[in-house]
Amino acid sequence: MKAKPVSKTRSAKKSPAAAARAAKSSRKAPTPAADRRTWAFGDGKADGKGDMKEILGGKGAGLAEMSRLGLPVPPGFTIATTVCKRFWDDGGKLPDDLWPEVEAQLARVEKALGRKFGSGPRPLLVSVRSGAASSMPGMMDTVLNVGLNDATRESLAAETGNRRFALDSHRRLIHMFARVVEEMNVREFDQALDTAKRNRGTTSDAGLTVEDLVDLVAIFREIFQARAGCPFPDDPREQLRRCVMAVFRSWNGDRAKKYRDIHKITGLLGTAVNVQAMVFGNMGDSSATGVCFTRDPETGANVFYGEFLPNAQGEDVVAGIRTPLPIAQLKKTMPKPYADLVRVKELLERHYGDVQDMEFTIQQGKLWMLQTRNGKRSPQAVLRTVVDMVDEKRITKEQAILRVDPAVIDILLHPTFDRGGSTHVLAKGLPASPGAASGRVVFDAETAEAWKKDGRKVILVRAETSPEDIGGMNAAQGILTSRGGRTSHAAVVARGMGRTCVVGCSAITIDEHAKEMFVAGSTVREGDWISIDGSTGEVMLGQVATTEAKLSKYFTRVMAMADEFRTAGVRANAETPLDARVAREFGAEGIGLCRTEHMFFDERRIVAVREMILAEDTAGRKAALAKLLPFQQKDFEEIFGAMDGLPVTVRLLDPPLHEFVPNTEKAQAEVAASLGVDADRVRRRVQQLHEMNPMMGHRGCRLGISYPEIYEMQVRAIALAVVALRKRRKDPRPEIMIPLVGHVNELRPLADMTRRVMDEVLGAAKVSVPYTVGTMIEVPRAALTADQIAAEAQFFSFGTNDLTQMTFGFSRDDVNSFLPDYLEQKVLPDDPFQSLDTEGVGQLITLAIERGRSVRKDLKVGICGEHGGDPRSVEFCCRAGMNYVSCSPYRVPVARLAAAQAAIRAAQRAHAAK
Amino acid sequence: MKAKPVSKTRSAKKSPAAAARAAKSSRKAPTPAADRRTWAFGDGKADGKGDMKEILGGKGAGLAEMSRLGLPVPPGFTIATTVCKRFWDDGGKLPDDLWPEVEAQLARVEKALGRKFGSGPRPLLVSVRSGAASSMPGMMDTVLNVGLNDATRESLAAETGNRRFALDSHRRLIHMFARVVEEMNVREFDQALDTAKRNRGTTSDAGLTVEDLVDLVAIFREIFQARAGCPFPDDPREQLRRCVMAVFRSWNGDRAKKYRDIHKITGLLGTAVNVQAMVFGNMGDSSATGVCFTRDPETGANVFYGEFLPNAQGEDVVAGIRTPLPIAQLKKTMPKPYADLVRVKELLERHYGDVQDMEFTIQQGKLWMLQTRNGKRSPQAVLRTVVDMVDEKRITKEQAILRVDPAVIDILLHPTFDRGGSTHVLAKGLPASPGAASGRVVFDAETAEAWKKDGRKVILVRAETSPEDIGGMNAAQGILTSRGGRTSHAAVVARGMGRTCVVGCSAITIDEHAKEMFVAGSTVREGDWISIDGSTGEVMLGQVATTEAKLSKYFTRVMAMADEFRTAGVRANAETPLDARVAREFGAEGIGLCRTEHMFFDERRIVAVREMILAEDTAGRKAALAKLLPFQQKDFEEIFGAMDGLPVTVRLLDPPLHEFVPNTEKAQAEVAASLGVDADRVRRRVQQLHEMNPMMGHRGCRLGISYPEIYEMQVRAIALAVVALRKRRKDPRPEIMIPLVGHVNELRPLADMTRRVMDEVLGAAKVSVPYTVGTMIEVPRAALTADQIAAEAQFFSFGTNDLTQMTFGFSRDDVNSFLPDYLEQKVLPDDPFQSLDTEGVGQLITLAIERGRSVRKDLKVGICGEHGGDPRSVEFCCRAGMNYVSCSPYRVPVARLAAAQAAIRAAQRAHAAK
Secondary structure, X not given: OOOOOHHHHHHHHOOHHHHHHHHHHOOOOOOHHHHOOEEEEEOOEEOOOOOOHHHHHHHHHHHHHHHHOOOOOOOEEEEOHHHHHHXXXXXXXXXXXXXXXXXXXXXXXXXXXXXXXXXXXOEEOEEEEEEEOOOOEXXXXXXXXXXXXXXXXXXXXXXXXXXXXXXXXXXXXXXXXXXXXXOOOOHHHHHHHHHHHHHHOOOOHHHOXXXXXXXXXXXXXXXXXXXXXXXXXXXXXXXXXXXXXXHHHHHOOHHHHHHHHHOOOOOOOOXXXXXXXXXXXXOOOOOEEEEEEOOOOOOOOOOOEEEEEEOOOHHXXXXXXXXXXXXXXXXXXXXXXXXXXXXXXXXXXXXXXXXXEEEEEEEOOEEEEEEEEEOOOOHHHHHHHHHHHHHOOOOOHHHHHHHOXXXXXXXXOOOEEOOOOOOOXXXXXXXXXXOEEEEEEEOOHHHHHXXXXXXXXXXXXXXXXXXXXXXXXXXXXXXXXXXXXXXXXXHHHHHHHOOEEEEOOOOOEEEOOOOEEEEOOEEEEOOOEEEEEOOOOXXXXXXXXXXXXXXXXHHHHHHHHHHHHXXXXXXXXXXXXXXXXXXXXXXXXXXXXXXXXXXXXXXXXXXXXXXXXXXXXXXXXXXXXXXXXXXXXXXXXXXXXXXXXXXXXXXXXXXXXXHHOXXXXXXXXXXXXXXXXXXXXXXXXXXXXXXXXXXXOOOOHHHHHHOHHHHHHHHHHHHXXXXXXXXXXXXXXXXXXXXXXXXXXXXXXXXXXXXXHHHHHHHHOOOOOOOEEEEEEOOHHHHHOHHHHHOOOOEEEEXXXXXXXXXXXOOOOOHHHOHXXXXXXXXXXXXXXXXXXXXXXXXXXXXXXXXXXXXXXXXXXXXXXXXXXOHHHHHHHHHOOOOEEEEOHXXXXXXXXXXXXXXXXXXXXXXXXX | OOOOOHHHHHXXXXXXXXXXXXXXXXXXXXXXXXXXXXXXXXXXXXXXXXXXXXXXXHHHHHHHHHHHOOOOOOOEEEEOHHHHHHHHHOOOOOOOOHHHHHHHHHHHHHHHHOOEEOOOOOEEOEEEEEEEOOOOEOEOOXXXXXXXXXXXXXXXXXXXXXXXXXXXXXXXXXXHHHHHHOOOXXXXXXXXXXXXXXXXXXXXXXXXXXXXXXXXXXXXXXXXXHHHOOOOXXXXXXXXXXXXXXXXXXXXXXXXXXXXXXXXXXXXXXXXXXXXXXXXXOOOOOOEEEEEEOOOOOOOOOOOEEEEEEOOOHHHHHOOOOOOEEOHHHHHHOHHHHHHHHHHHHHHHHHHOOOEEEEEEEEOOEEEEEEEEEOOOOHHHHXXXXXXXXXXXOOOHHHHHHHOOHHHHXXXXXXXXOOOOOOOEEEEOEEEEOOEEEEEEEXXXXXXXXXXXXXXXXXXXXXXXXXXXXXXXXXXXXXXXXOOOOXXXXXXXXXXXXXXXXXXXXOEEEXXXXXXXXXXXXXXXXOOEEEEEOOOOEEEEOOOOEEOOOOOHHHHHXXXXXXXXXXXXXXXXXXXXXXXXXXXXXXXXOEEEEEOOHHHHOHHHHHHHHHHHHOOOHHHHHHHHHHHHHHHHHHHHHHHHHOOOOEEEEEOOOOOHHHHOOXXXXXXXXXXXXHXXXXXXXXXXXXXXXXXXXXXXXXXXXXXXXXXXXXXXXXXXXXXXXXXXXXOOOOOEEEEEEOOOOOHHHHHHHHHHHHHHHHHHHHHOOOOOOOEEEEEEOOHHHHHOHHHHHOOOOEEEEOHHHXXXXXXXXXXXXXXXXXXXXXXXXXXXXXXXXXXOOOXXXXXXXHHHHHHHHHOOOOEEEEOOHHHHOXXXXXXXXHOOOOEEEEOHHHHHHHHHHHHHHHHHHHHHHHHHX
16 A cells, blocks of 8 residues: 555645545546545654645644654544545445454554454554634534453453453444444433442542443443344444444534534535544543643743643543543653653654644553644734744744734734723633623523524633533623533634633633523522633633733734735725724724714704705705714814824715604604794604615715805815815825715716815815815626726725615615525625625626726725725735725724735735746 | 809808808808808809808798799799808998999999889899798898888889789888887787778778878887887888898897797807898789699698689788688699699699798799798698608608608507597697697697696697797697698697697687687687697597507518618617507617516505515515516516517516505505504614615615515516416527626626526426527716626626716606706706717716727627617717617607618718728
């Protein structure tokens, strides 16, 4: 099996993405590498390599790479992801040609170790683990001790002189096989274990006697048979075969599919299966098993971080059943393997150039490496590690920037709790994923999902979490568990999702049935508010106020690095001086969308606004508008002042007028009284303004065409504000934007009016300030006729909210009546209002930019829809050639990073194309 | 002036359209032809030609062509339309270089006639008339007798020995000059004339004595000076100059602009001015003036048709002030000029190959031709004349088809009155424009327009109409005048507009002030209903029921000819068996859109529909749908039966569910009672279904995705109907259409379901019927991703109503809040819901067809929006390569003709491109 044809080597050199593409594009004619079903590793060599995740899965690739690095890896082999694909293509059966290869691989491992699988005095036991290209909770994880039956167990007992260990391994196999292969509810097994311990008067597994374990194995067999309807399989090959099939089946299990949905994982072939010779962490006190990180995954500090359990098997750590010890203690109890582990972690981090998350087992003093992968980190840790690694010259700045998921920046900008003296801390657990979350307590994932759908914020409280809880964890503001450590399922998953998480909070007792938890003498019931702090581990009663995120020096460093590469500008959507200041602090280089309508809602202004709306003629409207003019001027002075020296794109009035008048008869009567007009007139006008589909109604530039005096007042206010600021030696840079244009004839008269009024006011004041007049592109027709529109517009700003609405024909206000169905049935990959539909809406954007610049080379182009803060959409905008993106102030850093990544990728593409 | 440079000749050869394009595209560098300011005619030769309407205007081109044909045309010259453009470009002044040319032209005319303009014993008098490329009421029309003052009048009196004639001509000049040049209200002039006649005890102008006329001229001078503030200009050159300027000014007068708006006349340079030596129809009893058609413009019969007034000037005929005599009488009173006229009309019709509308004057027995142009005809006459002329081999079938404006077909399909015994005919006038119109009486154009806006039908009743009334005539269902003949302003304009019109109904007396009319002892007040029959001239009290149009054999012939050329199919939008039968009779070749929702509103079905909507789960919905299934099956059996052998495109349910449940609490309570459910549940469900923007809400295929059982029931009903019909040996041809698709993922599952259910039902019944599954393209995203969608769809049907809504972002329900402003300010050339926006929406259509056919060569493409019956839109659809258009049954003939014209033009373009 070791002879590798040349073509396989060639394929192996491809990047995983390229391999994926190749695998995808040639399903009928697989590449030779994809043809190979099993890949050996161990013994300082391997068939595969670390960059073959697509075929070997992450775990298999890591094992191959560690083998090649000469690290102590128990020998084994990986069944490729392509076999999983064939398994499903064939309707759920193993390919006929697989098993002979498996047998050959087993024979190689037997030979290497001088053991026999399923027989002989030195029986070979193996572990079976799933492993896709992306880490994916929800699939079958691990079955250990495969190969044990009464005969091999006794051989093992004899060989090791440790019958207790052999029995312990045996009962674990049955338990694990029942749980992960047969997907049984294992409560009866647990109860039997608990009963045995109670009977023996012990609280630890280690307190059980050999006799207890003999009984337990028998009891476990009985439970298994009762539930499965057939005996536990004693044939090692049948055990292995069923494990392999269970791994493949779990690939399309509900939980795995849900996980892929939530994490948008697509395009994978399937999962690999890793079959590896067992090493034993449960072979007495000189044995242990553990999980460790090359750096602290929560703070990012360059300190060795991890946990271990002496005399245990790996599942005990991950499942959070026993609370593990910090890795530092290993140094004291097992100095030699500890020193080996430190050498290994140094080597691996340097080799991969990234923080590693490793699993290891120490068997009677010897270290074995079972897994390595890039470590998931808290957002803070992500930033700190990339900055440190740049400083340590382990990675380049480009690598550092590309390594930071923009989502982590978003999380970092989340608020933290504002602690007054009155906060009642109920308990303290382990801080597992930072952030501050308040919500109503729920005790199961289904309720979490249901309540979230109803718009309620929830905190999911569980003894421990399991892959079934994924949906509920995603729906929750935060997760609180009473058991498990910082590498438990709850902690790992929550960090990945960016959910606040506190684990191992043993002070709380949960009654899932009664839907209550007891803590410090209080009872907290389903629906009660609690708050959890993922950075301190504190659990508080009630809702707790929050303060803004304090940003670390690492954040500042990362942002500065990003700005070194970024080519597109980043602006903010802001309409108050406060927003403008926040945006500026976050690095906004201007305002991309300053809405003017909020200014109309102020109490003192709304009267004049309504007077204007109720006016019978132009003269009446002008009189009312004259009252608004000084207010608007002041608004603009403030915002231009706050953004002194930076451009501010002011959008003229956009919403339909009926938004400014009340709907109820009572409120209408009040308006009538305040304006001194007849109530009937108000009512009639409101009726007249009513629209069937206001989104496509009398708004935007359509108001400007019907009532030019409104826009004229607004432009005059802008001009007067500019004059006032210039007199104060300020540097206002207005860009005036006409909304909802669909035809150049709409824009032309309004742009002409704008220039006329600006020039008139500036000219009269002898002030010269450059300003521009442009338009939003938010109606499909505007995109289609962008060449005509660009003749009149100096800039385009894509209003992708409306453009998405009209391109899809989806009303954003009503889309929730069917969008959940669409996402569930995968009609759409994403909510197009969150992540830009590059295929449809994106076509219009690309086309509009192209046509616009065909007539105006220096056309400035930006985006001001919600998508301006969505990293994937930002990437698209940059590729489409936009000059800037604009988003809410708190997303400015996200956009800066996303834009930098886009620029780096563009440079890489350009380099590759050379 | 007669030497023509080669370049002018070349330009003159261009088609008018080409000349227009040339003139348009080279404003800075006009063509040499456009450089020439004045164009001579008369004496059997002319500088210009008949195809130079763009430069010479229609009237000038006709005069030039008649001159070239050697017909008796009084000499004169045309000031080109390019001069009008320069007049307006220069801010309303005559170009400096114009007058020397005018003087040279005058000198030529003087020489030709041996007369002097403004002096001498044989004074030259001229007429000044406007004349744009398109006939355009509303511009200054004619000033006769220009050149008269006291001196020239007396010379004329001496020369003709007819002082009465000279004085009559003089008072006419002042009157006309006041009216058309100075735009004075001429009531005082008319009153003075009436007073003079009353004093003299006569009712006719001819009854006035020379002394009376001397007085009248003096009185007219006084009135003129009093109203104008300056004396009447006695300098002939000043008269001429002011006339020319008045013509140019009238080009941009409100009425002319309104006329161009209504008739969508754009792209013209301006109006020409025709200055022509006077000939006199008022020179005694051997003189006359008249208007005639080569064929009857109302029936189309090949009989000489016209009217004349002896001893009168042309304005008397056109203005309808005196009621003229039928042309046949001219044969008796003036046989020689009549014979000449008959020869001229024969020659002209043959020369132009079209019915001619001519103006002539007989001066002391000699015939002079003053104008010829293609005659406007009633819709019936249009059809009859083209059919006759094809039969007479005067024109080709292609020419015949292209000559019929599809709008006339539309008019012909209008209903006529259904006369029971009870109809009360009040009076009878002259039938001037066919049709049957009922409406409320209004007595002025403003009221007509205002009431029309409010949705009321009106009949405009006037003593006579004038260009000021254009807007009101357009707004009215029909026009009734008490004076004037069938060539009066009212008759000509009404025919052009396709408005029913009765003129010269002298039995009615109108009191405009009191807003009443008196007829046959009754008083009819503003707002009362009357009905007029434009084919009989009858005026009836009240609303009269109508019957469908009876279509003449000419209609049938024209349609048959059209079908010879037509390449695109024509289908109808129909959803009842009645509609389907009508459509079939009108030549529909299938149903392009069969909506299925109306079937849900039937009283017995709506209960089940509501039960379905209120169902709590899929099972409940399915139970309710099972009740609907037999109804839907019957619907489909009927419609497939009516369209036996022809394709029927069935659109699955489209509207949002809230359309089927009532809005008021009371009605909701009733629904609850009828379904035996809680009223609150109904109310809550209605609330839940409420949408902000239902147009972009939960409808179309979105329902199909959320509630697949609804579409499944509909498809099953289609399949069962097909089976039932096949058992009756019928030939059903269903095409199943999924609406509102924007993403191929929406279409795919629904198309799969459709095919599955169809095959299942047909298979079980062992019936084999070809059917297709396709989609509407009505969401911009569908057009943009048409290649993907065509992979699943066997046909596309463009739903241009929704596509227009979403491409513009205009809600059709709300567009009237701003569309009137848009049309008035020319932001948009047309209502895009009536005439397809080829520039924006059309782009999406073209692109979708191209992309769709790129993956499915035989993709069938049609249109089923309202635009399918709009001739200009049909032309676009044919050019875009659609297989068929579909429209309402009554527009099917219009679409057939428009499609034939499109095919002929396409063939002509293809021929020209060779």
